[in-house]
Amino acid sequence: MREVSTTAAPAAIGPYAQAVEASGFVFTSGQIPLRPDGTMVDGDIRQQVEQVLRNLDAVLAAAGLNRKHVVKATIFLTNLGDFQTVNEVYAAYFGEHRPARSTVQVAALPRGAAVEIEFVAVRA
Numbered sequence: 840m841r842e843v844s845t846t847a848a849p850a851a852i853g854p855y856a857q858a859v860e861a862s863g864f865v866f867t868s869g870q871i872p873l874r875p876d877g878t879m880v881d882g883d884i885r886q887q888v889e890q891v892l893r894n895l896d897a898v899l900a901a902a903g904l905n906r907k908h909v910v911k912a913t914i915f916l917t918n919l920g921d922f923q924t925v926n927e928v929y930a931a932y933f934g935e936h937r938p939a940r941s942t943v944q945v946a947a948l949p950r951g952a953a954v955e956i957e958f959v960a961v962r963a
Contacts, residue, residue, distance in 0.1 A: 845901035848894040849873035852949065858898050865902045865960040869915065870894040871952035884921040884953050888928040891956050904960050907936055911959040914942040921953065 843858035843865065851857055851868065858867040872880040872887035873894070880890045899905055914925060922942065929940075938958075948955050 843898060843902045845897050847875055847897035847901070849875055849877055852877075858902060860902055860962075863962045865899070865904060865908070865958075865962070867895060867898050867958045867960070869913075869955040869957040870898070871949055871955045873950070879950055879952070884918075884924050885928055887952065887954050888925050888956075891954055892928070892932050895956060895958055899958070899960060902960070902962075904962065906933060908960040908963065909933075909936070909938045909958045910961050912938050912940045913957050914940065915945045915948060915955040916942065917945060917948055917953050919944045925954065 841860045842856040843860055845857065848857060848870065855868050858865050870891045872890040874880065874890065875894075875897070880887050896906065899908065914929070916922065916925065925942075
């Protein structure tokens with residue numbers, strides 16, 4: 840197992856890695872809408888998802904990968920009423936690429952975030 844780390848995404852806020860690579864797979868930790876300097880995005884759900892995806896791009900890049908390598912995404916929302924907006928941002932982000940995905944509503948997320956997303960990517 841190899842730890843993946845970058846200063847282009849927020850540092851882990853607990854005892855975990857931004858991502859780990861094992862057997863050709865890269866597993867990102869969930870990203871919330873923190874800027875790389877650790878400050879929270881105060882905007883609406885669209886702005887929060889855009890920041891989360893920028894963070895995930897940075898983590899993937901640190902592993903030498905990009906969004907086309909993503910095979911699975913998990914989205915955690917505190918309000919499923921945001922599902923349509925999240926889908927719009929997500930669809931624009933991935934374009935024609937369609938990884939598997941799960942979306943679940945949760946009671947709360949760290950630092951009061953409305954969204955958290957994690958990826959599984961594969962080195963192909």
